[in-house]
Amino acid sequence: MGAEGRELILAITGASGVAIGVRLVEVLVERGEAVHLVISSGAETVIRQETGRAIGDLKALATFYHSPHDLAAPLASGSYVSPNVRAMVVAPCSMKTVAAIASGFAENLIGRAADVILKEGKRLVLVPRESPLNVIHLENLLRLARVGVAIVPPTPPFYQRPSTVPELLDQIVGRILDQVGIHTDLTRRWSGHP
Numbered sequence: 275m276g277a278e279g280r281e282l283i284l285a286i287t288g289a290s291g292v293a294i295g296v297r298l299v300e301v302l303v304e305r306g307e308a309v310h311l312v313i314s315s316g317a318e319t320v321i322r323q324e325t326g327r328a329i330g331d332l333k334a335l336a337t338f339y340h341s342p343h344d345l346a347a348p349l350a351s352g353s354y355v356s357p358n359v360r361a362m363v364v365a366p367c368s369m370k371t372v373a374a375i376a377s378g379f380a381e382n383l384i385g386r387a388a389d390v391i392l393k394e395g396k397r398l399v400l401v402p403r404e405s406p407l408n409v410i411h412l413e414n415l416l417r418l419a420r421v422g423v424a425i426v427p428p429t430p431p432f433y434q435r436p437s438t439v440p441e442l443l444d445q446i447v448g449r450i451l452d453q454v455g456i457h458t459d460l461t462r463r464w465s466g467h468p
């Protein structure tokens with residue numbers, strides 16, 4: 275696995291739970307991480323539906339913003355990704371984007387960047403959201419897990435008794451960041467019997 279590179283790619287796609295992607299941008303930027311953000315057209319619709327967030331403000335928050343249609347962005351090339359990028363997170367990840375990545379259908383920058391991450395041997399973390407899952411969804415996720423992709427469904431640890439939505443989101447975000455080697459205090463960690 276190519277562990278070198280400091281930058282992170284974060285893609286937000288059009289599944290429910292876009293607040294997870296939004297919180298990830300905030301936390302990563304607060305920590306001084308260099309973040310390449312890509313927001314799919316589907317995600318823009320869901321961001322408008324689920325949050326009061328101005329999409330322009332969100333794009334401005336990231337270190338770099340790339341249009342999902344820009345297949346000439348640096349992220350589309352292994353020659354950029356190999357030395358510069360450590361990992362890619364797709365949160366939340368729609369079943370359409372799961373299918374695109376599982377089949378190498380690199381029609382937009384999110385699918386292409388994920389394809390590049392895999393061919394360059396880098397860490398890919400997907401936060402798939404759909405319910406219930408059908409056999410096609412499950413087969414696509416299994417195919418990805420088999421090539422080393424981390425599949426991190428946005429399921430909070432209820433044994434930590436989160437009592438507010440922001441707290442619940444932070445538990446999920448902390449678990450996602452653990453998967454790219456960024457260990458925060460967002461997640462309350464189990465230390466044995468209560």
Ligand SMILES: Cc1cc2nc3c(=O)[nH]c(=O)nc-3n(C[C@H](O)[C@H](O)[C@H](O)COP(=O)(O)O)c2cc1C
Pocket residue numbers: 286287288289290314315316317319320323367368369370371403404405
């Ligand atoms: C409000 C809303 C919620 C949605 N939630 C989901 C979801 O949870 N999971 C999913 O796979 N698709 C969901 N979709 C459908 C996707 O947005 C749609 O399949 C889209 O083409 C995904 O494209 P993208 O992956 O490029 O963003 C939702 C759509 C809307 C409008």
